[in-house]
Amino acid sequence: GLGPEECMAVNPRLVYGRMTGWGQSGPLAPRAGHDTNYAAVSGALWGCSPADARPVSPFAVLGDIGGGAMYLMTGLLSGIVQARATGRGTVVDAAIVDGSAHMLNLMLSARQSGLVADVRGQSIHDSAPFYDTYVCADGHYVTVGAIEPQFYTLLLQVLGLAEDPDFTGSQWDKAAWPVRRARLAALFLAQPRAHWQALLEPTDACFGVVLSPVEAAQHPHMRARDVYSERQGVLQAAPAPRFDGAAYEPGEACAPGAHTQSVMEGLGQSGARAVWRQR
Template sequence: MAGPLSGVRIVEMGGIGPGPFAAMMLADSGADILRIERPGANPNESSSMMRNRRRVTVDVKSPDGLEAIKRLVAEADGLIEGFRPGAMERLGLGPDVLLQLNPKLVYGRMTGWGQTGPYASAAGHDINYIAISGALHAVGRRGAAPVAPPALIGDFGGGGMMLAFSMCAALLNAAKTGKGEVIDCAMSDGSGVLMTAFHEGLARGSWIDERGANVVDSGAHYYDAYETADGAFVSIGAIEPQFYATLRKLTGLDADPAFEAQNDRGQWPALKDKVAALFKTKTRAEWCDLLEYTDACFAPVLSLTEAPEHPHAKARGSFVTVDGVAQPAPAPRYAHAQLDTPRACEQVALQDAHWRR
């Protein structure tokens, strides 16, 4: 694989959600990743997130399987696992064992609650992890119940991306010092880190600890999604005064002096009603003709089917098709390092499971 992580070798213990996502990010950037699958695992499970790597079926409870994994780990740079605390230890593959075998190993552990704490052994999912971190409280309309978002905040943002980042940081340190690391990556912790700016705002008095009452959480009339005449939706995010002025000018809202009170929170509900009524006067396509590619901070709200077809996505090659499945292309881009075109996960036999040279 081409990319800035070319030459980095990582064992991925098969799992779902944030672990495979972290491995996908590392593999997209060139890491050589071998995914260990349990016998009977569904080969199509999370196939998009399993791109750019090889997988091998191993019975980790058998002596031969255990030795095969240890052989791979002995020459690896890292390992990713997403089991409950204690599961890898019971298999004989805990960090104490594997770091004795390979002192430079970066051992990445992905869980919902972390390796320690009162919740550590409890089951959970994204909604639970972001609930306890304070993130879920902030998602939703004013005066309404919290809204469960797609598993972006806990699983993929606070979990998978956090693990990929920490793996890279620890790999850099291991290369410098020769000392490996054990990473305790918890989605409850990571989703809390994603809320750092809002904790700062709360401390300074610029953020209200209430859903839908702030600028960037649908409280403001100039930062929200609005329905159009054809039942579609558009988004506006004209926070800065110059962008707000552009939005008003292009939509005709500059004729209404009420909109001069941009940041008067008391006026937001009434102004929002006016903006909602305005956007229902045209179709999404008509609003795009008027506002796209301007400084009004506007974009149509696209479905998963529509997003790959947008001109901006096509111009940047933001989506690719791998093994017949349309999916986002690797990101971010590098100025010098060239990334390979994503490929489907390759099944290999245990006797062929070795590191590329």
Template sequence: MNSTDQTPGPLDGLRVLELAGIGPVPFAGMLLADMGADVIRLDRVGRGAHPADVDELRHTSINLRGKRSLSVDVTKPDGRDIVLRMIETCDVVLEGMRPGVAERLGLGPDDCMSLRPELVYGRMTGWGQTGPYAQVPGHDINYLALSGVLEGIGRPDSPPTPPLALVGDFGGGAMFLLFGVMAALHEVARSGSGQVVDAAMTEGAALLNTMNYSMTAAGAGTMKRGEHFLSGAAPHYDAYRCSDGHWITVAANEPQFYRELRDALGLDGEAWEDQHDRSLWTWRKTQLGTIFARATRDEWCARLEGRDICFSPVLDMFEAENHPQSLDRKSFLRRDGVLQPAPAPHLSRTPGRVSTSPPRIGQHTSELLTDLGVSVDLQRQWESEGVIGSRVVER
């Protein structure tokens, strides 16, 4: 079946309220919006320092694409009541504030689920809602450090290497938050009752490390920094610098791929035969470094791409957009002049899509309040009192 831009996504009919935040929670909301959910972002009234709080920069806040914006001051009683009325129409709430903040605002799980018992209330923090660290501030690198992941990332005799903010915030955080939310939604269909999803980035990051726990238990791996064959210790699994300063990667772990690598590079002799002889790894790595430094990245691509070596060039974000694989699968798109990854994964019948650009702050407040049955006169009163933050539009 051929899809069109009008094909409803797989989450069409699901309504989500996302309490404004930065990083992982907006990313989780974006993934739901990409798949057709009606995601309403609860924005603060007024302007903040983050690009997501500045109208002139909202188009660069990719995590807000496909959403609607409701601008309400939840510290005012009428503002809190507006949000609770909105939650009565929602299936999911997403929030990433420090434990206890939502409760102090009157928007905690008990407040919301008393009005909508089938609600799934998704909470994400670095450490989790309980425990001695629950109230301690932190960022991705802190969560990876405590989870046992960061110690294993990096080169020997070098400090642990922070992998951007991808493993804790987004892999261990947003992805596991959504996994929990989708599991809870599935269970609602059976029981009719919602529940709270308590997603901790430390636990998600640790769970992503499961394979290394298994390998270490079996004596096939180590989490000592730079000594694991998947962390750059093995010469056949690493990145190498080319003559033009660009880099390529090889990952010839399996015997058949290693044989192909040897054949392609002319790696003859006994010193190359036993792939897993660690006593030769340092020497082999030096030899491969010398070999790959003899040609440019593009020259190596022309020579090695398409062969059973497990080879690819190291591209930056803008180069990745124009790689033939990306072009064939339409892996990237540009909207409002902003380069961004396209929705993923691909669904054959009801694919995801970017339905709208990031909304202006409060762009849909009047629309949403009108749908709740709030009169234009009351909306104007709330606007004058600072309860809502958008210009009221007659409908």
């Protein structure tokens, strides 16, 4: 009795959000699933690894958060704008497969220009030596993303490769990419991560160290922006985006459902706790 038809009959301005994995229609709509399944079927999981490795679900939960929660939020906010303007609400069908597929549109547009191939290991994101992840002498990783020519030129200059015969040809000569990647891999492997961080991070060479969330919380940039905080032993990231440049400071960690009763009482539903427990 809590579906959109019943609720919107009481309040036609209601914006009713439905986030599911497979959506409200289609042959898989009644089936169970999880983030990795939705990302896989949507096409989003296909490129999430080197070509010679199995695709692995991104740690950031690409489907549930990216293709699901973010699109649900966008739909709800859009519906609220519509309801305020027209007095008419809407039902938001936020399917994780829809959102995960929609996030591929940038790569699909690059497919038209040849930057993305239909075979793994032959696209800019998984084969270009200037857009890749490299292991360092201490087993840690760094990333380079010098796509634009000015950044690529700077990267070669800082690494001492500007006059190297293996790098003097066109940046986009795919035939030269395997040799260049091997050269860069050997170079980064010769020094620990901190060395490359000190050398490249202060430049515009499009460089970034690969950090765990715990390490990221201690990075000078993340600390300066107060991105992470720890309360009661719980590490958490600050809400995003920011409004008027101000960071929102998270409150104390709490157990799931700790505020349900106070929220329901604020809505005039003082008896909600017993009903919630029964359901």
